[in-house]
Amino acid sequence: MAQALIGESLVTLCESCRSLAPSAGTDALGRQYCADCFARLPMSSITHIMEYLENTVPFQVGEQVQCRTAGVLYDGIGTIDEVSTDPEKFGTPVYPAFHVVLHDKAYPEAPDDCWYMETQLTKANT
Numbered sequence: 001m002a003q004a005l006i007g008e009s010l011v012t013l014c015e016s017c018r019s020l021a022p023s024a025g026t027d028a029l030g031r032q033y034c035a036d037c038f039a040r041l042p043m044s045s046i047t048h049i050m051e052y053l054e055n056t057v058p059f060q061v062g063e064q065v066q067c068r069t070a071g072v073l074y075d076g077i078g079t080i081d082e083v084s085t086d087p088e089k090f091g092t093p094v095y096p097a098f099h100v101v102l103h104d105k106a107y108p109e110a111p112d113d114c115w116y117m118e119t120q121l122t123k124a125n126t
């Protein structure tokens with residue numbers, strides 16, 4: 001990847017217009033683009049990026065997981081019924097949030113269902 005430090009900012013060679021500019025984004029093949037060109041990428045490239053991110057999601061709907069609040073307090077075992085990249089549910093495209101319905105609570109006050117982050121979940125052996 002063509003990168004250079006000019007002054008204080010890291011710039012990259014835009015794959016499309018060949019100008020040196022801060023990288024605004026990378027396509028599915030790892031090519032970098034300036035902000036103008038990245039915004040003008042055909043939708044299929046954006047779709048490929050989203051597909052790439054979806055394929056790297058560590059858990060899928062229907063999977064059984066062990067849940068830990070704050071990664072420490074063990075809540076129990078549940079089933080993922082929704083995966084979200086919505087920031088309101090604390091998810092992002094890179095670190096999605098997982099909604100889990102708990103069916104095997106570790107303690108009575110454990111939530112019936114809750115949003116968890118990847119680091120709070122481990123696959124349950126069922």
Ligand SMILES: [Zn+2]
Nearest residue numbers: 014017034037
């Ligand atoms: Zn460009």
